[in-house]
Amino acid sequence: MSKWKIVADSGCDYRQLAQLAPDTEFVSVPLSIQIGDQTFVDDASLDIDQMVSVMQSTSEAATSACPSTQAYEEAFAGAENVIVVTITGGLSGSFNAARVARDMYLEEHPDAKIHLIDSLSAGGEMDLLVTEINRLIASGLEFEEVVSAITTYQEKSKLLFVLAKVDNLVKNGRLSKLVGAVVGLLNIRMVGEASSEGKLELLKKARGHKKSVTAAWEEMKKAGYKGGRIIMAHRNNDKFFQQFSDLVKETYPEASIEEVATSGLCSFYAEEGGLLMGYER
Structure with missing residues (x-):
């Protein structure tokens, strides 16, 4: 035992x-x-x-x-x-x-x-x-x-997500079809967080990969990030991990940032290119 x-x-x-x-x-x-x-x-x-x-x-x-x-x-x-x-x-x-x-x-x-x-x-x-x-x-x-x-x-821990595809969330009624169409057509990334009630909450829409990296960093700082641990679970998005890590380390060179591949369930929610990032405030 x-x-x-x-x-x-x-x-x-x-x-x-x-x-x-x-x-x-x-x-x-x-x-x-x-x-x-x-x-x-x-x-x-x-x-x-x-x-x-x-x-x-x-x-x-x-x-x-x-x-x-x-x-x-x-x-x-x-x-x-x-x-x-x-x-x-x-x-x-x-x-x-x-x-x-x-x-x-x-x-x-x-x-x-x-x-x-x-x-x-x-x-x-x-x-x-x-x-x-x-x-x-x-x-x-x-x-x-x-x-x-x-x-x-x-x-003191929080979740920030960035989604490049939301087909599943739309199919399951978690997001409106209108939002889904916008994301698909305009190369929009959804940047959001898990709310205090545990719901997926949209914070902003960023057009294209580069702006999504900046938007995620801005939202994290706004929520009180000060250099704590980060674990980024992502579905085939090494580019985001690398660029985001570089951005964090410019301000917090000692920050511990770990990369993890999304589980089946998290791949189901995040879809291709999506990420679910946990961080300490």
Whole structure:
């Protein structure tokens, strides 16, 4: 039995964590993506390129399905302390599934401790939360201390997204068709954030790649960025990562900026060229 488990659904981009804290396991609980009659399970074996190509070649709305309560219960098994991070409840039922699973698990295992976090976010911000939980555990804190510290940390973390394609969000009714048409026709990038309620909120439209880099940087500074950690999860957009990193480092040369490939689920939401960037304020 391990002392700790960090459990995250696949709104987090990591499939495994580098430098895991001692006596700690990391478990990724996959969501699944349904495109027409095909189901793609967002685990380590998913061919994301193939999934995206199927998604782009169909006009049907693709949908995502949250993990089952059973999948969460299995993920909790065999640890004294469990910290769970889910994608925003505003986009998925994953948090609710985890909550039901926790209640059922604790009936059978009353000595276990399980703390649930609705990230109110996805992608890079979830990645930040997961790596911070790992760091807190490694520093030797007790369960309640980790919970208290990560709650404070979450208030200082944010998500900024830049999307070059929004077909999926339009097909799923998350964005209006009008906005979708504008993005497609005019080479517009949507720059937005996860709101405090965990909804995708548009901040500005930037025309073309170069302006989107500047717009993202402006929005981040406006939200209170002062040189903290950044994790940028992106779908095939090395150019943005490089140029944005250069921009940040002009002002904050010591800033830690990590690059991660988007999970299947985050590729589903961000689409080609999209990115979901978590940062510390």
